[in-house]
Amino acid sequence: MRIVVVGASGNVGSAVLRRLRREPDVEIVGVARRLPPPGAGEPYDGVRWHSCDIGLAGAADELTGVFAGADVVVHLAWQIQPSHDQHVLHRTNVGGSRAVVDAVLRARVPALVYASSVGTYAPGPKDVPVSERWPATGVSGSSYSRDKATVEEMLDGIERSHPELRLVRMRPGLIFQREAGTEISRYFLGPLAPVRLLRFGRLPLVPTNRRLRMQVVHADDVADAYARAIMGDARGAFNVASDPVLTPELVARHFHGWTVPVAAPVLRAAATLTWWARLQPVDAGWIELALNAPLMSSERAETELGWRPSVDSVTALRELFAGLAAQSRTASPPMSISPTFPAGEGNPY
Template sequence: MRIVVVGASGNVGTALLRRLRRERDIQLVGVARRLPGPQAGAPYDGVRWHSCDIGLPGAAEQLREVFAGADAVVHLAWQIQPSHDQHVLRRTNVGGSRAVADAVLRAGVPALVYASSVGTYAPGPKNMPVSERWPAAGVPGSSYSQDKAAVEEMLDGIERTHPGLRLVRLRPGLIFQREAGTEISRYFLGPLVPVRLLRFGRLPLVPANRRLRMQAVHADDVADAYARAVLGDVRGAFNVAADPVLTPELVARHFHGWTVPVAAPVLRAAAALTWRARLQPIDAGWVELALNAPLMSSDRAETELGWRPRVDAVDALKELFAGMAERAHTDSPPMSAAPTLPGRPAALTRGRTAGHGNPY
């Protein structure tokens, strides 16, 4: 079976390569803008790599050649940074997803598995989980969410016009693993947050708001859901999240800290001001998403995929924090620990501020 993974060198892609290597008779093909080097080691070795920036003109034709003869394509590629250049992000995320879908159709690939997100959903409840029937209209004010919703709308049209294509959408919560510690620090915290202090397993202060209730899942568990979707015959959307729901109170208890009540307007303003000042890399849209994304039920994944998370959300978060403190990484470009990458302290000496620079 020939499986092509677009975006195979990032957080989820790395975990999926690990998972699929356990299967027999699978030929893995990886697509990424920047390829792992020959010394990168597992899980990147043994993969046939192709370099492609899916947001550039001509990407669909280039991908069509790569996809020829594939039994399934898994589309994981998504650009989070540079947040100060929304044109670049939309070009890659929406335009690039269109190029991937066009190439799948032109190459006659029978199955496409797409990495959606809880972020595709419209604002929803924080006191009860929603099913995959909840509207996938995105959260207003979050460009990430609106782009996810735009891609889902495009896929709706493809399903109507190409019923023979087996199309699967996975909608996970926050995705954590130790090896993503450096990458997630760069993308979401920036160079000024003293993540080394997390080695003591403490968060002294945790901002608290009644709507800051989020779900997470370990990258290896998400990878297992992708593998089951690729190797099975399911269609449609699947929520993927582990228990328990991460609340400020729960996080404070496990990391020996105290909660500090913060009103939603203060959270938004703090994110906006520090982002505009180039002090950290995420805009207020991420706060909007955290406050409004609904809680999800994973019942369908458990019933139809036979999926169960092996790591609970708290342990996944503890593993991520340990990875941040230890500067854990892999030797793929997006997960690298190179000190001069944007989002690292040494990058500031070269004028590379948080949320700027492409590639990030």
């Protein structure tokens, strides 16, 4: 079986490579803008690599050749930074996704597995989990969410016009693993964040708001869901998240901190001011997404894919904190410690 993974060098891509290496008789082709160096080690060695910036003109032509003979294409590539240049992000995330889909159709690949996320959903409840039927129209205040919803709308049209294509959309919550510590710190926290304090397993202050309720999942569990979708015959969308739901109170209890009530306007203002001052790399859209993204039910993934998370959400968060404190990384450029890589492949949300 020939599997092409676009965006194979980031947080999710690295985990998917690890998981697919366990499958017999599988040939893995990796596509990334910046390739792992020779001798990078597992899980990158043994993968046939192709360099391609999917956001550039001509990407569909280049990808068509790479996809020739593939049984499945897995599209994980998504650009998070530079958040101050929305044109660049839209070009890669929406235009690049269009290039991937066009190449899949030209190469007559029978299956496409796409990395969507909880961020594609319209604002929803924080007390009752929603199914995959919840509107995938995004949160208007988040450019990340708007782009995710735009790609999903495009895929709706592809499903209608190309019913022969087996199309799967994976919608995970926040995706954590220890090895992503450096990548997540660089993309979401910035160089001024005192992440080394987390080595003691303590988070002194935790902002609390009644709508700050989020779901996470370990990267290896997400990769297992991808593998089940790749190797099987499933179609459609699948929510992927583990329990328990992370609330500020739960985080404070497990990490020996104090909760500090913060109103939503204060959270938005703080994010906006520090972003404009370039003190941290994410804009207020991520606050909007955190406050408005619904909780998800993973019942369909459990029933149809036979998927069950092996790591609970608190353990996944604890592992990420350890990775942040230790600046954990891999040899691939997006997950490396080099400051010369400001934007990367993969989908951390």
